[in-house]
Amino acid sequence: MIVAFSVTPLGVGEGVAEPVARAVRVVRESGLPNRTDAMFTTIEGEWDEVMDVIKRAVDAVAEVAPRVSLVLKADLRAGVTDAMTTKLESLERHLP
Amino acid sequence: MIVAFSVTPLGVGEGVAEPVARAVRVVRESGLPNRTDAMFTTIEGEWDEVMDVIKRAVDAVAEVAPRVSLVLKADLRAGVTDAMTTKLESLERHLP
Amino acid sequence: MIVAFSVTPLGVGEGVAEPVARAVRVVRESGLPNRTDAMFTTIEGEWDEVMDVIKRAVDAVAEVAPRVSLVLKADLRAGVTDAMTTKLESLERHLP
Amino acid sequence: MIVAFSVTPLGVGEGVAEPVARAVRVVRESGLPNRTDAMFTTIEGEWDEVMDVIKRAVDAVAEVAPRVSLVLKADLRAGVTDAMTTKLESLERHLP
Numbered sequence: 100m101i102v103a104f105s106v107t108p109l110g111v112g113e114g115v116a117e118p119v120a121r122a123v124r125v126v127r128e129s130g131l132p133n134r135t136d137a138m139f140t141t142i143e144g145e146w147d148e149v150m151d152v153i154k155r156a157v158d159a160v161a162e163v164a165p166r167v168s169l170v171l172k173a174d175l176r177a178g179v180t181d182a183m184t185t186k187l188e189s190l191e192r193h194l195p
Numbered sequence: 196m197i198v199a200f201s202v203t204p205l206g207v208g209e210g211v212a213e214p215v216a217r218a219v220r221v222v223r224e225s226g227l228p229n230r231t232d233a234m235f236t237t238i239e240g241e242w243d244e245v246m247d248v249i250k251r252a253v254d255a256v257a258e259v260a261p262r263v264s265l266v267l268k269a270d271l272r273a274g275v276t277d278a279m280t281t282k283l284e285s286l287e288r289h290l291p
Numbered sequence: 292m293i294v295a296f297s298v299t300p301l302g303v304g305e306g307v308a309e310p311v312a313r314a315v316r317v318v319r320e321s322g323l324p325n326r327t328d329a330m331f332t333t334i335e336g337e338w339d340e341v342m343d344v345i346k347r348a349v350d351a352v353a354e355v356a357p358r359v360s361l362v363l364k365a366d367l368r369a370g371v372t373d374a375m376t377t378k379l380e381s382l383e384r385h386l387p
Numbered sequence: 388m389i390v391a392f393s394v395t396p397l398g399v400g401e402g403v404a405e406p407v408a409r410a411v412r413v414v415r416e417s418g419l420p421n422r423t424d425a426m427f428t429t430i431e432g433e434w435d436e437v438m439d440v441i442k443r444a445v446d447a448v449a450e451v452a453p454r455v456s457l458v459l460k461a462d463l464r465a466g467v468t469d470a471m472t473t474k475l476e477s478l479e480r481h482l483p
Contacts, residue, residue: 103426105460110305113358113464116474120481127482134424137474138391138460141426146253150246157242161271166305169269170362172393172426172458175253176262176401186404186425193408194415199330201364206401209368209454212378216385223386232326233378234295234333234364262401266458268297268330268362272305282308282329289312290319338445342438349434353463361461367445368454 101182102149103139104171106157108164118163122156132183139172143183146175197278198245199235200267202253204260214259218252228279235268239279242271293374294341295331296363298349300356310355314348324375331364335375338367389470390437391427392459394445396452406451410444420471427460431471434463 108118126133126140129152133142140156142149153171161167176182204214222229222236225248229238236252238245249267257263272278300310318325318332321344325334332348334341345363353359368374396406414421414428417440421430428444430437441459449455464470 101425103424107299107301107360109299109301109307113302113356114477115301116477117481120478123478124482135475135478136391136422136424136429137389137471138429138462139427141424146250150250154242154246157271161273164305165272167271168299168360169267169271170460171265171267171269173265173267174262174426175257175265177257183425187423189402189404190408190411190423193405194412197329199328203395203397203456205395205397205403209398209452210381211397212381213385216382219382220386230328231379231382232295232328232333233293233375234366235331237328237330260401264395264456266364270330279329283327285308286312286315286327289309290316338442342442346434346438349463353465357464359463361459361463363457363459363461365457365459366454367449367457369449 100146100149100173100175101141101143101186102153102171102173103141104153104169105139106160107168107170108160109166109168111164118160121159121163125156125159126152134183141183196242196245196269196271197237197239197282198249198267198269199237200249200265201235202256203264204256205262205264207260214256217255217259221252221255222248230279237279292338292341292365292367293333293335293378294345294363294365295333296345296361297331298352299360300352301358301360303356310352313351313355317348317351318344326375333375388434388437388461388463389429389431389474390441390459390461391429392441392457393427394448395456396448397454397456399452406448409447409451413444413447414440422471429471
């Protein structure tokens with residue numbers, strides 16, 4: 100499955116780059132395909148491995164923030180792999 | 196933590212009540228505090244137990260749909276319990 | 292359409308009930324069908340009226356917070372009205 | 388503000404690339420800074436211009452689907468511009 104998730108620390112002020120970087124570091128060290136943009140980190144793998152990474156990412160933020168908000172969107176499709184790439188290619192084929 | 200989640204089956208037509216009911220049934224049988232409204236099912240518990248319920252809810256929908264979209268928002272706050280009730284009470288105290 | 296939305300103020304500490312209450316107040320004064328639970332406020336109406344309410348709700352929070360995060364999920368279905376009630380009833384018919 | 392949004396057409400089968408491409412086309416023709424990955428399209432601008440683009444993107448999908456689900460996450464911060472770039476740069480500065 101592909102999962103895009105975003106972790107927001109509360110109670111640490113309005114600048115949250117350092118706490119959020121802790122989450123991204125966990126994802127990058129996971130070995131799973133991933134990319135981070137201004138709003139979400141996207142990661143691909145099986146449910147258990149993806150959710151384990153997200154749990155550890157949330158925990159890494161919770162070490163420095165009293166409250167954490169997590170938003171997640173997942174796309175689950177049996178038998179589809181390498182979806183982070185192929186899904187976008189499929190979309191682009193329909194665009195000029 | 197409190198989690199609100201929504202499961203959307205794709206590839207089964209525009210009426211999705213029956214597949215979605217499969218997910219709600221898993222939640223209600225879980226024994227965790229929960230409520231369902233028109234857009235989300237909210238559930239409260241520890242990470243592992245909540246995520247296990249959501250995984251089984253998604254699986255129940257995936258049995259009848261070739262593709263499933265999951266959207267989830269979680270509020271994690273160490274040491275806070277019964278948050279589904281107290282959070283709303285705290286909010287209402289600030290309203291006329 | 293039905294929209295569930297959540298407004299999170301950043302830079303105001305971990306307790307956010309008072310700023311969030313400002314958003315809920317805007318919704319309740321809008322006259323549109325709405326309900327608020329621990330995670331989301333759900334509101335029903337046409338795109339322009341719903342989005343106008345959400346904009347004013349976000350603005351009310353931004354008056355007291357330097358940064359605001361908005362999460363929103365909408366269900367748009369042409370010709371369906373009173374969906375906040377009927378959608379849930381349709382779901383419950385499939386449950387024991 | 389920066390907004391990441393995702394439009395899911397229901398009632399058109401499990402392959403949704405063509406309907407979703409209609410939404411992305413609206414965004415790309417808007418002239419606003421944007422990028423699309425496997426899960427979300429991110430766009431930056433003022434509330435009214437961004438929401439107008441998203442409304443037209445949703446409408447373009449609704450022309451070919453009886454039901455549309457919209458998920459959106461926005462980050463609103465007064466006085467911050469070019470956030471799609473600077474936010475990610477700020478994050479990367481905290482990473483090895």
